[in-house]
Amino acid sequence: MVKIENSKRTILNLAESLLQDKGFNGFSYAHISSELGVKNAAIHYHFPTKEELGCAVIKRYRDRFQLWINNARVKDLPPEEKLDWFFGIYTNMRADKGKVCLVGSMEAEFNSIPKDLQLEVEGLHKELLTWLEGTLSEGRDTGVFKFNGEPANKAALILSSVQGALQMARALGTKKFRDVVDQHKLDLLA
Amino acid sequence: MVKIENSKRTILNLAESLLQDKGFNGFSYAHISSELGVKNAAIHYHFPTKEELGCAVIKRYRDRFQLWINNARVKDLPPEEKLDWFFGIYTNMRADKGKVCLVGSMEAEFNSIPKDLQLEVEGLHKELLTWLEGTLSEGRDTGVFKFNGEPANKAALILSSVQGALQMARALGTKKFRDVVDQHKLDLLA
DNA sequence: TTGACTACTTACTAACTAGTAAGTAAAATA
DNA sequence: TATTTTACTTACTAGTTAGTAAGTAGTCAA
Numbered sequence: 001m002v003k004i005e006n007s008k009r010t011i012l013n014l015a016e017s018l019l020q021d022k023g024f025n026g027f028s029y030a031h032i033s034s035e036l037g038v039k040n041a042a043i044h045y046h047f048p049t050k051e052e053l054g055c056a057v058i059k060r061y062r063d064r065f066q067l068w069i070n071n072a073r074v075k076d077l078p079p080e081e082k083l084d085w086f087f088g089i090y091t092n093m094r095a096d097k098g099k100v101c102l103v104g105s106m107e108a109e110f111n112s113i114p115k116d117l118q119l120e121v122e123g124l125h126k127e128l129l130t131w132l133e134g135t136l137s138e139g140r141d142t143g144v145f146k147f148n149g150e151p152a153n154k155a156a157l158i159l160s161s162v163q164g165a166l167q168m169a170r171a172l173g174t175k176k177f178r179d180v181v182d183q184h185k186l187d188l189l190a
Numbered sequence: 191m192v193k194i195e196n197s198k199r200t201i202l203n204l205a206e207s208l209l210q211d212k213g214f215n216g217f218s219y220a221h222i223s224s225e226l227g228v229k230n231a232a233i234h235y236h237f238p239t240k241e242e243l244g245c246a247v248i249k250r251y252r253d254r255f256q257l258w259i260n261n262a263r264v265k266d267l268p269p270e271e272k273l274d275w276f277f278g279i280y281t282n283m284r285a286d287k288g289k290v291c292l293v294g295s296m297e298a299e300f301n302s303i304p305k306d307l308q309l310e311v312e313g314l315h316k317e318l319l320t321w322l323e324g325t326l327s328e329g330r331d332t333g334v335f336k337f338n339g340e341p342a343n344k345a346a347l348i349l350s351s352v353q354g355a356l357q358m359a360r361a362l363g364t365k366k367f368r369d370v371v372d373q374h375k376l377d378l379l380a
Numbered sequence: 381t382t383g384a385c386t387a388c389t390t391a392c393t394a395a396c397t398a399g400t401a402a403g404t405a406a407a408a409t410a
Numbered sequence: 411t412a413t414t415t416t417a418c419t420t421a422c423t424a425g426t427t428a429g430t431a432a433g434t435a436g437t438c439a440a
Contacts, residue, residue: 001387001388001389001434001435001436002388002389003387003388003436004387004388007387007388021301021302022215022299022301022302023213023215023298023299023302025212025213025215025216025299026215026299026301026302027302028426028427028428029427029428029429030426030427030428038387038388038389039388039389039390040427040428040429041388041389041390041391041429041430041431042387042388042389044428044429044430045386045387045388046387048429048430049428049429050427050428050429098300098301100297100298103357103358103361104298104354104357105298107290107357107358107360107361108213108290108294108295108298108299108357109212109213109215109216109298109299110288110357110360110361111211111212111216111288111360112211112212112213112216118361121361122361122362125358125361125362126362129362147377148376148377148380149372149373149376150369150373152369153369153370153372153373153376154373156355156358156366156369156370156373157351157355157369157370157373157374157377159354159358160350160351160352160353160354160355160357160358160370161347161350161351161354162350162354163350163354163357163358164294164349164350164351164352164353164354164355164357165346165347165350165354167293167294167297167298167300167350167353167354168293168297168315168346168349168350168353170297170300170301171293171297171300171308171311171312171315172312172315172316172319176346179340179342179343179346179347180343180346180347180350182339182343183339183340183343183344183346183347184347186338186339186343187337187338187347187377190338191404191405191406191417191418191419192418192419193406193417193418194417194418197417197418218396218397218398219397219398219399220396220397220398228417228418228419229418229419229420230397230398230399231399231400231401231418231419231420231421232417232418232419234398234399234400235416235417235418236417238399238400239398239399240397240398240399
C-alpha cells in the first residue's frame, strides 16, 4: 500500500496547481491519483466529491491570503510596496508554468462549476478587491498614487486586468503580462 | 429525418454561445445536437472533430471583427466613439446571459485545448490588440485620450481588463463590469 | 492482545465523451 | 427518369468521468 505524505495537503497542492493549469473541467481525480501513485479512490477518501475538493482549495487560498495581508511583513509596508507585493503574487503564477489565478480560472467556467464552489470564488474575489481598494485608497491619501474616481472602481480595474493579463500571456507571452503591470504603475504613479 | 436550417451557421452559433458560456471543456456535441433535435453524428458530419469546430468558431469571429473594423460605420468614427463601440461589444456579451469573451474563455483553459485552436486564439487576440492600439494612438494624437507610455501597453491593459471584468461580473454582478469600463474612460479622458 | 481507526486498494458502476461506419431519405443534377 | 450528392440516422466503440462499496494493511490505544 502506497502512503501519501501529508496526504490532504499534498492533494490540495496538486489540485490547486491543476485548477490553475487546466481549470475545473480540465482536470480529473485520475490526474491527481496517477501523479501521486495511488488509486483514485484514495483521493475520494480525503475529498469525497470534486466539489468539496474545489471548495477546499479556494478556502485554503482565502485563509492564506488573510494571513498574508494581516502579517506585519505586508501590513506595515508602504502602499507602493504593498502593490508591488500584490503584483508579485501574479508574476510568480506566470513564472510557475504559466498558471493563471484561481479566480479567473473558475470564473471563466463559472456556469459549469458547482454552486458551492461559485460561492467560494465569489468570497475570495471580494476579499482580493477589498484589500486592493484599501491599499489604493491609502496610497492616494498619502500622495503616492494618483487616479480619479472611486478606489473601489480602480481596484476592480486593476484586479480584472492582472487576471486577464495572466490569461493573455498564455497566448502572447510573458512580456505582455509585464507590460500590463508596468502600465498600471505608470498610470498610478505618474 | 430532422433538417437543421442553415446547418453550419446554426451549429457555429450554438458552439460559439456554448464556448462563451461553459468553455471548451465544458460543452459537448451532445449539448449541440440535443438543442437542435438531431443526433450527435449530424454535428460530426459538419465538423468532424471538436478541434475543427472550435477553430471554425474563432475563425468566423476573426473574419467578423475584420469586417467590422474595416466598415465605414466603425472606421470613420472618432477615436472616442470607436472605443465606446469596442466596450459595447463586451457590454453586449455581459448582457447576453453573462457570456465572456472567446479569447478569455479559451485562454483560461489554454493548456487543455488543441494546438490549432490555441493558434486561432492567439491570432484573434493579436488582432484585437492591434486595433485597440491603433485607436488609442489615434486618440492620443488628436488630444482626446490622455495616457503615459506606449499605446500597445495601454491597449494590453484595457483589453486584459475587459476580458477579466466579464469574468469578474459572473461572481460579483454586472455593476462591477460597468464600473471597470467607466474607470477606463475616466483614466483616458481625464 | 485485542479492537478500533486510518488510509488506502480492489473492483465496480452508470453516465458521458469524441468519434466512426454503414445505412437512408430527400433533393439536386444529368 | 436515373444517378449522384447532401444531410442526416442508427448503432456502435473505446476511453474517460465522478463516485461507491467492500476489503485490507498498518497504526495506535486500552
